[in-house]
Each structure stands twice: as structure tokens, then as C-alpha cells.
Amino acid sequence: MSTLEVSPVETGHEAPSGNHAPAVSNDFSIQVATVNGSGSQTANTVLLRALFQMGIPVSGKNMFPSNIAGLPTWFTIRASKDGYVARRKEIDFLVAMNPETAREDVLKLESGAAVVYDEPLKLDQLRSDLHFYPVPFDKLVAPVCPEAKLRKLVRNMIYDGVVAWLLGIEMPEVHRALVKQFGKRKAKAADLNWGAAQAGFDWAGNTLTKTDPYRVERMDRNAGKIIIDGNSACALGAMFAGVTVVTWYPITPSSSLVESLIGYLKRFRHEPETGKATYAVVQAEDELSAVGMALSAGWAGARAMTSTSGPGISLMSEFVGLGYYAELPAVIFDIQRVGPSTGLPTRTSQGDLLTTALLSHGDTHHPIFFPGTAEECFSMAVEAFDFAERFQTPVFVLSDLDLGMNSWMTEPFPYPEKPLDRGKVLTEEDLNKLGSFARYRDVDGDGIGYRTLPGTHHAAAAYFTRGSGHNDKAQYTEREDDYRNNMDRLARKFETMRRYVPAPLLDRREGARVGLISIGSSGFAVAESSDQLWKEYGIATDCLRLRAYPFTEDLKAFVQGCERVYVVEQNRDAQLLGLMRLELEPELIAKLRSVRYYGGLPLDARTLTDEVVRQEMERA
Amino acid sequence: MSTTLNPPSTQKKTNRLGLEVLNYKGSKTTLCAGCGHNSISERIVECFYEMGVEPWQVAKLSGIGCSSKSPAYFLGQSHGFNGVHGRMPSIATGALLANRNLIGLGVTGDGDTASIGIGQFMHLLRRNLPMIYIIENNGVYGLTKGQFSATADLGSTLKTGAPNQLPPFDCCVLALQWGATFVARSFSGDKRQLQALLKAAIAHRGLSVIDVISPCVTFNDHEGSTKSYSYVQDHEEALHELEFVPYYSEIAVDIAEGGVQEVELHDGSRLRIRKLDRQYDPTSRMGALAALETAEAQGEVLTGLLYVNTAKPTLLDLLNLIEEPLSTLPENRVRPTRAVLEQVMEELT
Known part of the structure; x- marks a missing residue:
């Protein structure tokens, strides 16, 4: 392991308050900084699941590079007793495993945060206002993993053990999560990893003195809930919508949607008697072909779909215009990433709104569904297939990388009760x-x-x-x-x-005169920000989360009922607000203000709150 | 409706389905008088009528260009799809995935296939999608008034006299190299050969590529063009004589006739290949490539069945699909049960 050259930095912070700090229970975020390809995903998922199993609301976000191996990656886990699942900007608990980023990661922390790190990195010399826990990973991993080539992977489990001891995560839950992760077929791998986790836990118990305030306590908020990513939820929705033709071209962050779907279809969509498939999946040569196949399959009566992201949407433009004009049904999932052009392929955005709404030359308009939760990824996927056939047109389901690739807690999905709507087909x-x-x-x-x-x-x-x-x-x-x-x-x-698309969701607060409008994954941060605005600034807000384009009449009524409305979105050019401008009357447009975040990370509530407060102050 | 188009009459000539040739016609052509494409449309009408193909089972598929307009002029009782430029292969693929029982009849041009659409063409070849893919090849863009396409021969001239300086794509060479299982070249003016090839293509299970030299009377029929009627007539070199014997024919065929090779096609029909003045084995892909290479060097337009392979699985075989069309499966066969959803949810807890 390379060592990092470090020099003490004057931070001006005071020494950590140590044992005197009041305990912070079930309300913090952990960040694990590693190198991609180092196999940390298992350790991070186990940590997330163990917290989930202890009944504490959690969310997990992977910030990864567009690269196979060797570049920095960060996984954050947020535990929130209040059930907030948006990204939290502040990191309370850092696990610094990547020598390349360790220095910057540590310098960015707020005073009082805790740092678990690989001992040779000597990070404790950087600051004096943090809680440092050096761990000799190499020394600990050797005895529990005799096979040297596996050590790189297994050493990650040691931090699970250390973190479990520091935070009070119950080790039986860590074990359960491990078994769940590896399944019965990989019992040997599970045992190996369990040994490492235990070694970390025992070592920490014998060696470390806890000085930071963060800890977990068992709760009961997750009974019956599941953890799933939005792409898998869309895939399940497609399968239960009775999809028959799936044509696609690989692209981050959409590939896992179809890959997950293929997995489900292989298990559940072969006729038991013959073993024959009731679906066809074709990996096309590009997105032009993928959408061409989907649209003509829809023409010929299949429930057809494709899935892509921004660059693919651009390529699909001509065919989607044909779909609009010749009236061909197909469902197009767009898991948005940061554009323009190749942009930031592994970062999240809501930058494809205008493109998809008006895709292709001439006068075109396409319906769009905006799922905002994993449950909606499922239910809207189901609904999109009905909608495409009912209206004989391409339907976009606009998800994003945050919703699609990150882990979300949700109630189990309800079985679709409505029979398939195949639309107006003459026999x-x-x-x-x-x-x-x-x-x-x-x-x-x-x-x-x-x-x-x-x-x-x-x-x-x-x-x-x-x-x-x-x-x-x-x-x-x-x-x-x-x-x-x-x-x-x-x-x-x-x-x-307009009369058949999913209606928006309204969340009212007594006495509110200010409105917050959002779509998709922004809703999580908006809900939390609304609480912050109320608790910290006394600003009461009504929240409206739009769930489809064309907008329903509810939008007009909402804007009418507010003095001013902040339109929250994750792009530079206020695309959602732009679409509203096309539909609302001038006196309503005058009430709209814009709050935009376009840094590529999932939107967090604090950024939003600060910006709304700034604009409110400016007004006052 | 068929009852109005096809009044009961014992006098009318009908095929084995009881349909008249009228049932296979389309609307009036809007292409130029004398256009080779019109002859090909006529052959399509004759062949589908004579073979007794159910018109409602056919999907006519095309891209953009003069050739791609022609599906409106034949098989009026078949669904047609005139898509976007160069993308007919993806349209054909989607339609056949949705309904494997459709008979895919693609009609495209040299611009549509060899220029803008060469990528999709190559991948269609690779997939061996079971369909008929007719290239109406005139070496020129007609609808945009006379620019070279990528099949224009080296040295062939425009009407202005400007020579083509780049070598052509030979769609048959591409088809042979990348996986088509029935590859033929013909000439829109060779009625007999084109009929036999079309019928054989209908009987074949796999991708049938028929590159038909189809002169453009308006923009590419002048002295100096290598895709003119007179040039092709002067340089056509038929590989063999073809006789198509449909599976339902009651005519007994001699088995051991000298110089005749017989290929049995998917539906039981047979193609009898009578040798002319050369040895040619259309089951040899390398032989086909060599023959095309030689012909090109000698300035010959080699026509006939270049290659046939009746054994290779198609894309639809590889997908292990159920026998009936996916498009009309009832809900209980495409929406898994409540128990399945409960099982998946349990796994995610």
C-alpha cells in the first residue's frame, strides 16, 4: 500500500469535544471512500442492510467514476430516524480507504466528524478537530484470509466490523446481511467475509476508544419494507406490464434496467411446459436500431420497450418523430445522466426534459412520466405500457441515475390489479x-x-x-x-x-403561501427542505410533485393558490419551468421562480433550503 | 372487404387460396414510366399470387427513396410500413419479433441500404433475420435528382459526365461475408430469373438478400452509366437457369437429370439449378465470393443464386420463442402471478 505524504494543516478548528459531545443517534451519514474495482460494494451493501435490518431508515448512494478500475469512488449511507432519504451534504463518518483522495476527503469534513482510515495514511496529522480511528488493515486481514489474492476484497469487510463496533451496529445483523448478500450458494465466501468483519469488530473493541458522538439504536420503522434500486423497480414494472419485446443498447446509467429485466424474464417468463420464452430481448447495434425495433414491434402489436440515457435519446430523435406521427406505441425509459454530449456519464441530472418532451423535428409532443420513488418506478412502468397502447404513441419514463442506480427503501410493490389496456385494436x-x-x-x-x-x-x-x-x-x-x-x-x-396521466402529489402545510414544485428524485430533498424551511426559518411551503407531462389542471390550481412558487430542478436551464411557461398564463408565470442544482450529485435539502432562503431574503 | 373485391365467380382465375391476382395488387405506381422498380413490383404481385401466400400474413417494410415508395404499389391487402431512411432492418426486426408468423418483405434501395443504412444492413445480415430483403439497385439517388449512391461503379458517369471516383459496395459480397443465408443478384429486366429467385426466397427460412439491378430511366440510363438497361443487358452473365418447384406442386421431377442441382427449401419447395457453361455450386460461400470477384474484374454482372444455406438458425430460432406471435398473447401468459411478485418482494426484504 502506498503511503500518503501528509503535513499538518492549520484548520483553526478546536479539538473535538470527545466524550462530552451529546450522542447523535440514528441521524448521520457515513461515507466510504475507495477505489473502484476494489470490491467494496459488498462491504457497503452489508453495512446498509445491517442498518436497515435494525429498523433504521437508510438510503445508499454510490458515487462512482466512468471507469472499470482504479479511480476514486464514494459510497454514502444515510441513517435518518426521521426517514429522510435524500443525499446529506455533510459527512459525519468517513471511512478513508483511498490514499488518492484521503487528504481532500478529510479536509472537507465538518468539525467533529469521525474518520476510520488505513493506519499508514497518517491522516490524524491533517487536523486536530476530528475523531480519528487508525486501523491496521493489512495486519488484520492476513490471518483471516490466507489467500493473498483475495485480501484486497476481504479487507473491506474489516471496516464493516470496525464501524459496527464504533456505531453500535449489531453483529448478528451484519451476519444476516452477509448471508443475504452472498446467498446460499456462496456460503464459503460469506464465511470468509464474516471472519474479516468479526476480526475488525474484535480488534476495535480491544483497541479503540470511542470519542465521536454517532451511534445507532434499534428502531422499528422498516417492518415489511424492501430495498431496491429504481432500475430494478422499472424492470419489474415492465415484466408485470407484460412486456414482450425489449430492444436496447448498453449505456450508463440505464444498462442495469435491462440487465435486471433479463434476469427476471429468464426466471418468470418461460412457459413451464415447453421452456419457451414469452418475450424477446435483442441487444441492438445502436440506439437508432433499438428504438426502431421497439416502435415497429409496437406497431405489430407487442408491448415493446427500450431503455437508454441522454446520448441514446439524441440518437433516437428521428425515429421518435416517426413514432409520434405514424402513431406507434413503445415505452422509452430514459435514465438521465449529466449532459450535454458525453457529459458526466456517472452523475445524475434532470437535463432531458425539454429534449424528450419535444424530441424530433417538426411539431412533436411526447407524454412523459416522472417517477419519483422506487415504488413509482414500478407502478409507472406498468402504467406506461397501457398508456402507450391506449394513445398509440411513444411514452417516456424519465428516471435518473440517482433514482435508478441507488438503493431505496420502500413498501413492497402492490400487484397491478388493472387488466392490461391494449388500446383501440380492431380484430x-x-x-x-x-x-x-x-x-x-x-x-x-x-x-x-x-x-x-x-x-x-x-x-x-x-x-x-x-x-x-x-x-x-x-x-x-x-x-x-x-x-x-x-x-x-x-x-x-x-x-x-392530460386527463389520463398520473396526477401530481400535493403535500400541504398549514398557512403556506410559498410553493415548491419538483419532479422525480428531487422530491426527497424537497420534502426535507420544506421541513427545514419551516423549522429553521418559519417559512411554510406547500409541495407539489408533478408526475407527468402534459401537466394536469392541478398545476394551474396550485400556482393560483400560492403567492410565489419555486420550481426545483436538476439542470442549468430551468427546463421544467420552461415547459410550464408553454402552458401557463402570464399572471401565473410571473409567480414562478427557479431553483436549480446541476452539480451532478443527487440533490440535497440543505442546498435547496439555502437557495430558497436567499431568494426569500432578496425579496424582503 | 374481400367479398366486394372478390365476387364469387367460377370464371375468375384464382390461386390455391381462391384469391385472384387483384388481391395481390397495390395502388397505381407513381414512379417514372419504365422504372425498373415497377417490373420488380409486378414480379412480387405474380409470385405472391402464384405461391398462394396469404396477403394478410405479409408485412411490407421499407425505408426512404423511390424503391421504398414501391410497397404501396403491390400487395394492397398486406400491412405496410414505410419507415425512416436506412432503418428498414430495425423495423423488420421489431415486427418479426412481435409476430414471428409474419412474412417480412423488405424493399429498399442502394442509397437506403449501402449508404445511410449500411450499419443496420450489416447487423441484419449478422442476425439472419428470416425475411426477404430486396435491394432495388440503380446506383443513384432518384428522389433527390441524380446523385451517386455507394453502389455506383468506379468510373460510371452521371448525366453531366462526372465520373464516380470511389469503388462501390457490392451488397452481395457484404451479404455473403456477414451471414445472409440466401444471396442472389438479378436484373429487373430478367422476368424468369427474378420470378424463380423470389419464389425461392419466399420458400427459404432465413435472410434472403436479392440485389436486383433496376435501372433508373430518368437519372442513370445514359451512355457511360454501368447501371443502364443497355449496359446490364450487354454485361449480364447468368450463372445458371433456375426452376422453382413449389412444395404443393403435383408435377413429378426427375431426380437424376444431368447437370441439375436441386436445393430443398424450408417449406419443402425445391429450386432446380440447371448448369449453363460453368461449374457453380451455390452452397459454397467462398465459391460465391470468388465468382463475384472475378466477374467484377471482367466487368460482368453476374446474376442468379449466388449462395444458399438452409441449415443456419435464424435470430428467431436463437431467441427460443414460443410458437405463436408474442403480440397477441393473453394477459395470463405475459403478466406473472401475484405469487411471483410476492416471491420477488420477499427476496428484497
Whole structure:
């Protein structure tokens, strides 16, 4: 292990208050700084699960580089007795395993934080206002892991043991979490890791003196809950929506959605008698092809989807315009990362709002669902497939890296009770009764025509699908009236959607005159910030989390009821506010203010609170 | 409806399904008079009619360009999908994934396939998607008024006299190299050969690529063009004579006729390949590549069945799909039970 050259730094901080500090129970965040590819994921997940099993609300976030091995990565675990799961900016408890970042990691800490570190790094020389716990990892790992090549992986479990002792995490829970993590088939690996965790725990008990105030106490807030990442939740939603065709191209942070889906489909979607698959998954050559396959599969009657992130969305642009104009159903998951261009591939953002809402040339508008929790990743995935077929159009499900790849506690997902909605599809029997049909005629006044599927055994079933101008019988046309009628009908269809998209969620506080509007994963920080604004500044806020585009009438009513509204979003250009501007009247637009965060990390409540307070002060 | 299009009459000529040729026609062509593509459309109508293919089982798929407009002009009782430029392979793939019983009939051009769409074409080859892929190859962009495409031959000239300075992609060479299991070249003016090849392609299970030289009368039929009617007529070199014998035919076929090779296709139909003045084995991929290489050096347009492989699995075979279309599976076969969700939730606690 390389040693870090350190020199004492004048921090101006006072010495830590040590044993005199009042205990901080179940309200702190742990950050583990490691090198990616070093196998720390297991140790971090075990730590998270052990806290979860002790009934303490937790959330886990992985801040990782776009790299295979050797670059810095940080995993943060937040324990919050109040149930806050957004990122916490302040780190209370650092496990410094990466010599490259250790110095900076330590210098960034707030006074009074605790640091567990690899002894040779000599981090205690950097500051005098922290609680330092040096651990001789190499010395501890050798006896519990005779195989030298495994030591790099196993030594991570030693910090689990040390941290468990320092915080009071119950070791039987660590053991349970380990067994859960490795499963029955990898019992040997679990034993090896358990040995390391125990060694860390015992060593800490015999050697360390606890001086920091952080500790855990068993609670009972997690009974019946599960831990899942948003991408797996979307995958489950897709499977329970009855997805039949999945076409995709790998891209961070969306790949794990399809990979998780493949895992579930292999287990649960083969016919028991024949072993044959009731689904097809094809890894396409690029995103153009992936979305082309999904849209034409939707055309031919499949419940079809693709999943991607920003760069893929850009590539899909032309085909999605075809999907809008030729009216082809498909579900497109966009797990947003930081753009523009390649941007920060492993950082989170809400930067694809305008792009997806208006994707492709000409007048186009696409419906978007904004899941804001793991549960909504599941339920909205289910709903998106119904919606795509009901409205015969591409539907975006806009998640993000934070929601998609991080671990969230949630209630177990309820089984979808609503039968599949396959939309307006005419069968052979229908055609026998009708005699004929016009594909793009607005028979019901909702803007949605009737379609037939290729393979329908009837002489009148066929129609011609095209991205060129077409009349209501799907015939080629360049006539002005045909074109306008069709475009007006598409606009009518979009208006119909407004009544069927998921409605926003409203959280009211007595006496509030200020509103906070957000979408997606911002909701966690908004809820916490709303509490901070009230408790710390006496500012009462109503919170509205929008869950779909087009916006419902609730948005107007909410803005009308507020004196001013802060629109919270994770991009530079206030894209959500921009979309609202397209729909609201000027007197309502005048009430909108913008709060933006675009640093690539999950939004935290403090950043939000500070910014709202700043703008409120400016106003006063 | 079929009853209005097909009034009961014993006088009308019908195929084995009882359908008239009218049931296989499309709307009136809007392409130029004399366009090679129109001849190909006629062959499609004849072949699908004569083979007795159910029109509602066919999905017509195309990209953008003159060729890609043509699906409107045949098989009016088949669903058609005129997609985006160069992306017909992905449209075909999605449609056949959704419904494996569809007969995919792709019609594309040289710009659509060899220029903007070469990436998707290559990956379609690699996947051996079971479909018919007709390239209406005239070496020129028609709809944008006469620019070279990537199949234009080296030295071939535009109407202005400007020569093409870059070598062409030979779509048959690409198809042979990257995995198509039925590769043929033909000429829109060679009615008999094109008919036999089209019928054989219908009978084949796998990706059938038929590169049809189809002269553009408006922009590429002049002196100096290597894709003109007269040039192709003068330089066409047929590999063999083809006779297609459908599986339902009652005609007995002599087995041991000298100089005739017989290939049995997926549906039981047979392609009888009668030797002309050369030895050619269409089951040899290397032989096919060598023959094309030689022909190119000699300025010949080699036509006929270049290669056939009836054994290679298709993409749909590899996916281990159920027999019926995925598109119409009922809810109870695509939505797992409540117990499954409960099991997954339990694993995540």
C-alpha cells in the first residue's frame, strides 16, 4: 500500500469535544471512500442492510467514476430516524480507504466528524478537530484470509466490523446481511467475509476508544419494507406490464434496467411446459436500431420497450418523430445522466426534459412520466405500457441515475390489479361487423384512431404506415387540409392525455403561501427542505410533485393558490419551468421562480433550503 | 372487404387460396414510366399470387427513396410500413419479433441500404433475420435528382459526365461475408430469373438478400452509366437457369437429370439449378465470393443464386420463442402471478 505524504494543516478548528459531545443517534451519514474495482460494494451493501435490518431508515448512494478500475469512488449511507432519504451534504463518518483522495476527503469534513482510515495514511496529522480511528488493515486481514489474492476484497469487510463496533451496529445483523448478500450458494465466501468483519469488530473493541458522538439504536420503522434500486423497480414494472419485446443498447446509467429485466424474464417468463420464452430481448447495434425495433414491434402489436440515457435519446430523435406521427406505441425509459454530449456519464441530472418532451423535428409532443420513488418506478412502468397502447404513441419514463442506480427503501410493490389496456385494436371479428375502417379517423372525438395489427386475417385489415403525409385512411397526401386535420387531431390526442396521466402529489402545510414544485428524485430533498424551511426559518411551503407531462389542471390550481412558487430542478436551464411557461398564463408565470442544482450529485435539502432562503431574503 | 373485391365467380382465375391476382395488387405506381422498380413490383404481385401466400400474413417494410415508395404499389391487402431512411432492418426486426408468423418483405434501395443504412444492413445480415430483403439497385439517388449512391461503379458517369471516383459496395459480397443465408443478384429486366429467385426466397427460412439491378430511366440510363438497361443487358452473365418447384406442386421431377442441382427449401419447395457453361455450386460461400470477384474484374454482372444455406438458425430460432406471435398473447401468459411478485418482494426484504 502506498503511503500518503501528509503535513499538518492549520484548520483553526478546536479539538473535538470527545466524550462530552451529546450522542447523535440514528441521524448521520457515513461515507466510504475507495477505489473502484476494489470490491467494496459488498462491504457497503452489508453495512446498509445491517442498518436497515435494525429498523433504521437508510438510503445508499454510490458515487462512482466512468471507469472499470482504479479511480476514486464514494459510497454514502444515510441513517435518518426521521426517514429522510435524500443525499446529506455533510459527512459525519468517513471511512478513508483511498490514499488518492484521503487528504481532500478529510479536509472537507465538518468539525467533529469521525474518520476510520488505513493506519499508514497518517491522516490524524491533517487536523486536530476530528475523531480519528487508525486501523491496521493489512495486519488484520492476513490471518483471516490466507489467500493473498483475495485480501484486497476481504479487507473491506474489516471496516464493516470496525464501524459496527464504533456505531453500535449489531453483529448478528451484519451476519444476516452477509448471508443475504452472498446467498446460499456462496456460503464459503460469506464465511470468509464474516471472519474479516468479526476480526475488525474484535480488534476495535480491544483497541479503540470511542470519542465521536454517532451511534445507532434499534428502531422499528422498516417492518415489511424492501430495498431496491429504481432500475430494478422499472424492470419489474415492465415484466408485470407484460412486456414482450425489449430492444436496447448498453449505456450508463440505464444498462442495469435491462440487465435486471433479463434476469427476471429468464426466471418468470418461460412457459413451464415447453421452456419457451414469452418475450424477446435483442441487444441492438445502436440506439437508432433499438428504438426502431421497439416502435415497429409496437406497431405489430407487442408491448415493446427500450431503455437508454441522454446520448441514446439524441440518437433516437428521428425515429421518435416517426413514432409520434405514424402513431406507434413503445415505452422509452430514459435514465438521465449529466449532459450535454458525453457529459458526466456517472452523475445524475434532470437535463432531458425539454429534449424528450419535444424530441424530433417538426411539431412533436411526447407524454412523459416522472417517477419519483422506487415504488413509482414500478407502478409507472406498468402504467406506461397501457398508456402507450391506449394513445398509440411513444411514452417516456424519465428516471435518473440517482433514482435508478441507488438503493431505496420502500413498501413492497402492490400487484397491478388493472387488466392490461391494449388500446383501440380492431380484430377480424370487428372488421367483419364494420366492413372497413380508416386508421387515422377520430371516431370517438378523443383524437385516437383505431388500428389493426399485421397478421389480422381480413382483407380490409391492412393499412399503410408511413412517416410521410397521410390522410385519415393512411394514404399518402400532400394536401393542406389533410395535413392540418391530422396535426390538429394529434394535438387533440395530446389534450386527451392530460386527463389520463398520473396526477401530481400535493403535500400541504398549514398557512403556506410559498410553493415548491419538483419532479422525480428531487422530491426527497424537497420534502426535507420544506421541513427545514419551516423549522429553521418559519417559512411554510406547500409541495407539489408533478408526475407527468402534459401537466394536469392541478398545476394551474396550485400556482393560483400560492403567492410565489419555486420550481426545483436538476439542470442549468430551468427546463421544467420552461415547459410550464408553454402552458401557463402570464399572471401565473410571473409567480414562478427557479431553483436549480446541476452539480451532478443527487440533490440535497440543505442546498435547496439555502437557495430558497436567499431568494426569500432578496425579496424582503 | 374481400367479398366486394372478390365476387364469387367460377370464371375468375384464382390461386390455391381462391384469391385472384387483384388481391395481390397495390395502388397505381407513381414512379417514372419504365422504372425498373415497377417490373420488380409486378414480379412480387405474380409470385405472391402464384405461391398462394396469404396477403394478410405479409408485412411490407421499407425505408426512404423511390424503391421504398414501391410497397404501396403491390400487395394492397398486406400491412405496410414505410419507415425512416436506412432503418428498414430495425423495423423488420421489431415486427418479426412481435409476430414471428409474419412474412417480412423488405424493399429498399442502394442509397437506403449501402449508404445511410449500411450499419443496420450489416447487423441484419449478422442476425439472419428470416425475411426477404430486396435491394432495388440503380446506383443513384432518384428522389433527390441524380446523385451517386455507394453502389455506383468506379468510373460510371452521371448525366453531366462526372465520373464516380470511389469503388462501390457490392451488397452481395457484404451479404455473403456477414451471414445472409440466401444471396442472389438479378436484373429487373430478367422476368424468369427474378420470378424463380423470389419464389425461392419466399420458400427459404432465413435472410434472403436479392440485389436486383433496376435501372433508373430518368437519372442513370445514359451512355457511360454501368447501371443502364443497355449496359446490364450487354454485361449480364447468368450463372445458371433456375426452376422453382413449389412444395404443393403435383408435377413429378426427375431426380437424376444431368447437370441439375436441386436445393430443398424450408417449406419443402425445391429450386432446380440447371448448369449453363460453368461449374457453380451455390452452397459454397467462398465459391460465391470468388465468382463475384472475378466477374467484377471482367466487368460482368453476374446474376442468379449466388449462395444458399438452409441449415443456419435464424435470430428467431436463437431467441427460443414460443410458437405463436408474442403480440397477441393473453394477459395470463405475459403478466406473472401475484405469487411471483410476492416471491420477488420477499427476496428484497
